[in-house]
Amino acid sequence: MKPTRRTLLAWVGSVGLTGWTPQALAGGQAEEPLADSVRTALASAVAGEGAPPKLDFPTIDARLAHLRWLGAMSQRLAKRKPDFDVRREFLETVWYESRRAGLDTALVLGLVEVESGFRKYAISSVGARSYMQVMPFWARLIGDGDASRLFHLQTNLRFGCVILRHYLDREKGDLFLALGRYNGSRGQAPYPTMVMAARRRWDYAEPPAGPAASR
Numbered sequence: 001m002k003p004t005r006r007t008l009l010a011w012v013g014s015v016g017l018t019g020w021t022p023q024a025l026a027g028g029q030a031e032e033p034l035a036d037s038v039r040t041a042l043a044s045a046v047a048g049e050g051a052p053p054k055l056d057f058p059t060i061d062a063r064l065a066h067l068r069w070l071g072a073m074s075q076r077l078a079k080r081k082p083d084f085d086v087r088r089e090f091l092e093t094v095w096y097e098s099r100r101a102g103l104d105t106a107l108v109l110g111l112v113e114v115e116s117g118f119r120k121y122a123i124s125s126v127g128a129r130s131y132m133q134v135m136p137f138w139a140r141l142i143g144d145g146d147a148s149r150l151f152h153l154q155t156n157l158r159f160g161c162v163i164l165r166h167y168l169d170r171e172k173g174d175l176f177l178a179l180g181r182y183n184g185s186r187g188q189a190p191y192p193t194m195v196m197a198a199r200r201r202w203d204y205a206e207p208p209a210g211p212a213a214s215r
Contacts, residue, residue: 132160
């Protein structure tokens with residue numbers, strides 16, 4: 001059963017005041033018919049997950065900027081994931097998979113916060129799984145059919161990012177409708193509002209460069 005608007009709004013207030021981590025509140029992504037070309041494209045998009053993501057940077061400055069982002073996000077996530085290595089692996093995988101899918105990393109982190117409270121083994125009342133609360137039918141439609149693998153970090157994030165990208169494309173870039181479709185509540189405001197509020201908590205602005213050294 002989907003949470004009511006009152007439950008969702010109460011949860012938003014609870015998070016803002018106490019930092020309480022809820023049970024998974026994911027709605028049910030609807031299993032819809034996919035054209036063969038779409039199914040093939042999505043299956044290709046999720047293929048190859050399993051190995052640790054390889055982060056490539058075109059310049060040293062880009063690498064340093066990523067490390068500054070990683071340090072800032074690690075501090076924000078420390079209470080949710082106290083182990084540094086676990087936290088770093090999670091953040092680097094989110095960074096990699098969100099960019100691979102052409103998504104804003106802060107948006108994906110906000111969605112994970114709302115969907116699962118950053119809990120790897122979260123399961124919703126309708127069976128959605130792990131960080132991005134991916135429904136098991138996606139493993140059958142575009143994966144290898146093994147829904148248990150949706151608890152694997154990179155598998156879950158890759159599926160979730162590819163699915164959200166698919167919904168964004170289907171909604172012609174309308175994030176409000178795409179987020180609603182992801183949650184199974186298309187056209188209703190509570191879920192997109194929650195994700196966008198969480199997204200702001202994960203925004204990151206590169207600090208301004210200091211004054212140039214005088215000679």
